[in-house]
Amino acid sequence: MTPNDAVGSGSYEGALRELGEALTELKRQRGVPSYDRLRLRGTKLLGATGASSKATLSSVFAGRQYISLDRLMWLVRTMLSYLDGEEGEAPQRDNPKLEAWRARWYVLDAARTAARRQTAAARPVTPEAFPEPRADVLPEGQAADHVAPPVPPRRPLAASPVSSQSRVTGFVPISDPLRIDAVDASSRRAVQALAISPSGWIAAVGADLLVRLWDPALHPHESVRLGSDDEEVLVVAFSSDDCLRTLSVDGIVRFWDPQLRVQLSSGLAGDSKSPVGGAFSLDGRLLARCDPDGFIWLWDLDIRATVGNRFSDNGAWPPVTALAFSPQGLLASGDGQGGVQLWDSATQAPIGDRLAASIEPSAPVRALAFSPDQQLLASCDAHGLLRLWDLDARTAIANPFPGDDIQGVQAVAFSADGLLVTGDADGLVRLWDQATPQPVPSPSMPLAAHMVLYGMRRGQPTEFRPRLHHGSPVLDIAFSPDGRLLATGESDGVLHLWDPTTRTEVSSFLHHHGPVRTVDFMPDGVIATGDDYGVRFSAQHPHLDRSRYLTGNIGGIYAVALSSDSRLLAVADASRIQLWDASTRLPIGVPLHIPEISPQAVAFSPTGKLLATRGKEGVQLWDPQTGLRRSSLGSRIGQVQAMAFSPDGRLLAAAGEGGVQLWGSTGAWRGGVLVNEGGVRTVAFSPDGRLLAEAGDDGVVVRNPLTRAPLTRFINETGSVQAIAFSPDSSVLAVASGNEVLLVG
Template sequence: MNDRARGVAFDSDDRLLCCGYTWAFLWNWRAGRPPEQFAGQPDFIQSIAFCGGGRFAAFGGRDEGVRVFDLDRREPRQTLLGHTERVWCVAASPDGWRVAAASEDNTAKLWSLSGAGAVLSDDAAVPFKNVAFLPDGQALVAARDDGALQRWRLGPASQAEAGVWKIGGSTVLGRSPATGMQTSSVAGAETGRLRSGDYAETLPASDAPVDTRIRDLAVSPDGRLAAACHHDSVAVELVDVAPADGPEAPAMAVCFSPDGRTLAEAVGPSIRLWNLNSRRVVRRIKCEADVSALEFSPDGRRLAAGAAERLQLWDVAGGKLLADWRAHRTQILVVAFSPSGLLASASRDGLVRLWNGTTGEEVATFSGHFLPVETLSFSPDGRLLASAGSGDSVKLWSLVTYEEVATLHGLASVRGLSFSPTHLILAVTGVTPADGRGHLRLWCAGGPDATWQPLIAPQLERPAAR
């Protein structure tokens, strides 16, 4: 390591990534392991970030591509293409499955690790030097070489909203105390520029900054403020990058109780329990993080909630928290109870985990999915668990031996799984990205070796737009 360090990053397990111009290593210091240097990184590394739920590392450097390295297999995974000059900065979304980059070629780009190409690409008259996601993953902020900030609203994991939202009329809320600068505002700033010339009157003439380029950029944990410092290091500026007025948070998860009398709804970190007879909210439950998955236990007495990477079990009648534990390394996407009361959870980290639905004690971990798992289904007899998501396969797990018993191929981006109540038939629905059409597959376990065979594969046409 003959050159200086250029970037460092921690993941949620306190592993440390560090890189220099020509080297990079992974250090699991908490486990007492020595740093591991790996090959395959780009030349002249400028930036590094964890992505894919801590399973991958993204590198940006002089070779124009963003390299993604598999930390488990110690080998290159993919290269995100599109830039034509060096990449100055890379950043991963909070869920770990989108990577953004700022480049000397005057463009900022966004990729989905499960997609084939960039899902957002925008250019300017000057290079982009820094890029950062807002903590909720719904917006991306980039710093340009002319001292301007630019922001994009983002849609679902593999899409970006058409057009670009640029900061306008932004307010500078504060500055570095070391400079003695006063709080000021940008009146009618068209793109939220952090131009030091706007504040020259608050500085002694000899100290007035002349280099407007932004050297570094950071977003506050609540997503409202961006802090930027210039190359001359004279000023640090805080800019409000949150929308003045935003829509009410949408419901991210809903589920009915087994008796059909109660509906659970998750809005942000709050869970509301509705009595469907009176159509009134009968209980409110407050979690510490946004809730993305809900499911009632078979007896309706407990409610499982996935909040960020944690699983929580709540008593429905009293609203008491029964159990709370960290179940995954990244955001939980789906939870499901088996007929016998086992609790399954799946996450963006690609793992499916099985828990005691009363105590929260871990029963088994199923690994085999490479991309986020978004849907789960138990067989009626509770002997099988089906899982699928952003990948191109459905996996079946035995709850007797806790092993994978089958992998079903033929659909990508699976959004629905359901076992028939009386026969061992599994219905699978998904959307093929290539043609955007919905598809249905029916599989049946039959034959002397109980192998799964496709029964029918009708194509589901999207209804015509009205």
């Protein structure tokens, strides 16, 4: 069958799927080597030029992503080097075993070419998979008056409507700066360009025009340099699968694997003129570059040709000096007079009027960056002035950095989860988090409640007495969903129910299987408690009945977590975690085993799509639906003791011996460690997301999770704090210390 025959009988998606199935079968025959082993083995045998990232390999094997012929041959030759699970020699390129794979690729490529000829209207609006970078050199550019053949646009790229809810009003710093120790010939240290990947890698170009790479989650103050001294880089950008792309002053585009720290391929993009600036689209298929004449060119890195004609606003004056793509494909250009213009890159037509700077004299725009939701555009000029533009209102946000003297900004970027990254003239890279409007309290809330909330959020807590006294140390506490009851579990096996308003006991119940280590309320008000035997479900007041245990005799229970939709219950004993259907009380799948970790800790994300567990060297994130591990987050606070997600899911906080460590929703690093020398045993977000409480041997610290700044600290004279819990309305924090529980608001 010829490639054209195959195209006529099947779709591009079908060809992708068939290639993925064939590769999966070959992998099975060769002992199922992991993606990491394949990458390391292939690099050792065949070099790094044909290597693909782990995310790309996963997509290719799943039949969702195209792969170039050179990379396919690299992958197949690497897998063929395994014989009965043992490592051998890779076959040569002319080995007959490879011919069938070449033929399969030609069928795929022909189907892809046919699919690319479809009209733009037939293409989906959703982002496409990240393509494989070409290993061959791109051709020299055509003359300026040459009209390239039209290329169908991949998706509508006009500005999309934005929501007015929870609009960002500014940013606050969240970490100590990273430093680039590089100077240019004039002894300047300015950061020239920035990018941050979905998983948290940070790439920065220093004054020497060389790229530095950080993995802040594991080594926040250690960077590695990529490339040679003659690679003068103008632009850095990450794709959705963490592949790094760079554009140099000589017009060369290079593709890098940040984990292996090796160059994958390179090629010339454009003519011989040195670009002034540039930007990569998120799907990696388009490069926008501005030339010294002040015009914009679009290059399709996949078909290696220009897209349409060069274009600019108002006849290349003022000249274009900076470019940026939004995640949705909108193009922004900055000019030599400090203005910004939005473009539809499919039609190369301007969108709306130019966003003009109101400060005179204005300076040329140095850098641009879109927020992931396309609501904001950050721009910085040659004077180091950073502006935030509200693209819905098409105006600059007034005072977006309240209380912070931010000057000399030379480079700017946004992360996939909304962090702002800036680089300044002193070679410092800083992370900033979004500040959103504070919610207006309900007018129906009593004045006393307003006063309590005001004090709590400003570091002036009020303790409500008397304290709740117990006969033995309190191990866990929880408020009922309506806030009218507080449950406490003792080390001697007694479960108590209290009225938090009157601070009086409602009822108590003695367990017969050891300490009550965990206490949780189910949505229907039933109380789930964990002890040495399993998880018991008990009814509320007036009669606490004895229900059968959920887990049976599998050992002591150390943590229980309920998903936000109340469908899943995660139960952790000393060495494993079992998921249960909360309604049928039946187990789901096989337990998750985390060796060498005892006891365990668990937390569901607000959407229920992630389950965080304690790992050997930090935190592990799991997909509770499939039981597969998604990622591992390295700890810089020692052994993790507890975890909590923020109500909006944007932050994951872990408590440990060294303090509290924060990650973003994608697992990206979210600033430095919140140091607590006394160690932190537990951590909790308030339900409204405006407070973060941490507790341990030195008492309780309540912080603003946005600024990370402590609001208040208090030490309890009865001993170290074992557990904390916020009331559903966020107005009261319950603190279990020794044999007492104190309520503060």
